[in-house]
Amino acid sequence: MKKLMLLLVALLTVSLLAACGGETEKTDKTETNETVEGNPGSTDGETPSSDEPIRMTDEEKAKYYKVVEFELPKENFRDVIVDYMRKQSDIEWVCAADFSVSEKWAHWGISLNFKKGQTYRGIPYADTKVSYIQFENALVNGKYTCASDKWKDVYGVQCISSIMNSIQQFDPTVAGTSNQMMPSYDKFEAKICGEYEVPKGVNRTKDIIEANGEEVMFEALKQLKKGDIIMTKNDREGTSHFRVLVEEPTIYTNNLGKVVPSRCYVKTIEQTNAFDSKRNDGVKTTWFVDHVYSFADLLKSNYIPLTLESYSKDISEMEVPYILLDEAIKPEVLAKKTFNGAVRSNFPIRYVQLDVLDKSGVVVASLIKGDMADTRSVPLRNHFSDLFNNVKPGDYTLVVTGGIAIDSAELARVDFTLPA
Structure with a gap:
């Protein structure tokens, strides 16, 4: 019996040592004993259950002339949103005739020139809120052009509409414009990520950051996962921008357990109003794919972390589209x-x-x-x-x-x- 007890104690000790294992890195005196956290791409523990989603009954369908159902994705919803963002960013097309997307407002603008015969990748940057299929159907033998230079005429998506397309692969409750993503507005439809206070009615994400302080916001950013969203918004100037995380953040903490913001970073995908000058593979695209941003830079640009309620819902709570x-x-x-x-x-x-x-x-x-x-x-x-x-x-x-x-x-x- 005594030998058995000693064996159990030994096994328990090994188990505890394995659970506490981690990667560490030595730096200067102010940032000693840093710990790298995060598991890029992991969505463990959030796989939808095998229960059936909500769908129309035969009696309900009989009331209408024609009903077409589209099955919900079987994959984890966090993977779905990233995959659809990548899909929108990856479609190749050739410019059939020169066209532009040109707009100018007080605090920002668009000046994109597409050249005949040039191959581009990704749905163009514009504000007609097209789905992937819409843009694909608009291609004639793989080519596209537009007679207008207005972003309300060119077939395309902007940052928020590309994300809405991705969310609406499975969730109809988050819809609309950037206002539906602002936690201080009554029409907020997403969910804050982490634990930070939201002063009611403020119209800048900067105000939210200032109300909480950097430490709180860094801890909130630390809670981000694949498929979550970061947003900056300034409605005093009519500007906003959104990015989607393609994997979990890489986190460095010091010996006090606090994040090291200059070394913590997220990898994202986003639709933008400029061609990606960092591409060195010859690809012409307005999509910034797998760009990396430090926590420090995110807060300087007034980004806050958001997530979706549907990520934690059971499949039986979701509607079949x-x-x-x-x-x-x-x-x-x-x-x-x-x-x-x-x-x-x-x-x-x-x-x-x-x-x-x-x-x-x-x-x-x-x-x-x-x-x-x-x-x-x-x-x-x-x-x-x-x-x-x-x-x-x-x-x-x-x-x-x-x-x-x-x-x-x-x-x-x-x-x-x-x-x-």
């Missing part, structure tokens, strides 16, 4: 050059497209309703009255397509006649 057409489109209504019905979704709708095809299948008229931050219903009559403006009398087919961030679907194909 769907898009639907609520009623059959009537040929006799189309004959009057108007519409009935609406496209709806439980997720923000990215676009609704109506195409008119002649007998040969050639598109003779097309109209898209897009640039929607948080729209769940698009009544066709309200948005497509101009579709028939230049369509001559004859026999045609109307095709209705709609998309959310995760995917798109054809919702109707209706034959009709425009009378003389």
